[in-house]
Amino acid sequence: QSALSQPASVSGSPGQSITISCTGTRSDIGDYNLVSWYQQHPGKAPKLLIYGVGGRPSGISNRFSGSKSGTTASLTISGLQADDEAVYYCSSYTARSPVVLFGGGTTLTVL
Amino acid sequence: EVQLVESGGDLVQRGGSLRLSCAASGFTFSTYAMNWVRQAPGKGLEWISYISGTSGTINYADSVKGRFTVSRDNAKNSLYLQMGSLSAEDTALYYCARDNNVWSFDFWGHGTLVTVSS
Numbered sequence: 001q002s003a004l005s006q007p008a009s010v011s012g013s014p015g016q017s018i019t020i021s022c023t024g025t026r027s028d029i030g031d032y033n034l035v036s037w038y039q040q041h042p043g044k045a046p047k048l049l050i051y052g053v054g055g056r057p058s059g060i061s062n063r064f065s066g067s068k069s070g071t072t073a074s075l076t077i078s079g080l081q082a083d084d085e086a087v088y089y090c091s092s093y094t095a096r097s098p099v100v101l102f103g104g105g106t107t108l109t110v111l
Numbered sequence: 112e113v114q115l116v117e118s119g120g121d122l123v124q125r126g127g128s129l130r131l132s133c134a135a136s137g138f139t140f141s142t143y144a145m146n147w148v149r150q151a152p153g154k155g156l157e158w159i160s161y162i163s164g165t166s167g168t169i170n171y172a173d174s175v176k177g178r179f180t181v182s183r184d185n186a187k188n189s190l191y192l193q194m195g196s197l198s199a200e201d202t203a204l205y206y207c208a209r210d211n212n213v214w215s216f217d218f219w220g221h222g223t224l225v226t227v228s229s
Contacts, residue, residue, distance in 0.1 A: 034214045057217055098170075
């Protein structure tokens with residue numbers, strides 16, 4: 001099964017908001033509210049930002065929010081900061097194999 | 112504090128085998144499912160295996176099915192990945208990650224590097 005589809009890159013200026021999309025199918029994002037988002041800085045392990053489409057783990061800023069419409073999930077980052085510059089991955093549970101799909105990753109550049 | 116520490120990564124020849132370990136601390140290991148996720152150099156994340164807290168449910172990505180075996184020892188708070196028939200495509204940084212029971216990975220180790228030489 002193909003990976004989820006994300007834009008390769010997005011950019012924004014400090015203080016602005018950006019949205020990263022993650023497109024799947026009815027077999028994954030469409031049928032399950034089990035979408036997660038991760039942030040990965042260079043040389044570091046991924047960090048969970050969003051789970052269950054819109055849930056935020058303890059300690060994650062409310063500048064990060066998630067949503068879903070049909071087969072597309074979205075991560076919105078508001079009030080962009082320099083430290084938000086990283087690669088962002090979405091993932092979704094799927095009843096097919098593999099059980100968890102990741103997106104290809106989106107590089108966020110803060111101008 | 113939750114900690115996951117992977118070990119066992121190494122340079123191995125094509126066709127060889129390797130066993131990775133992940134030592135967990137700071138939480139009740141037996142009550143959490145665990146996963147292995149890998150990342151090839153300069154590439155994205157790839158989920159490869161899941162094991163439930165009791166080892167009753169195990170899943171693999173097609174890319175490793177039949178070659179890799181995941182296991183855990185709850186008495187030792189440890190997760191394992193036995194890797195066999197390795198190829199260059201298995202070269203990656205291998206992470207263990209805790210599953211928060213909604214198919215999200217809330218804690219990750221620092222990763223252990225597996226390099227398969229041809």
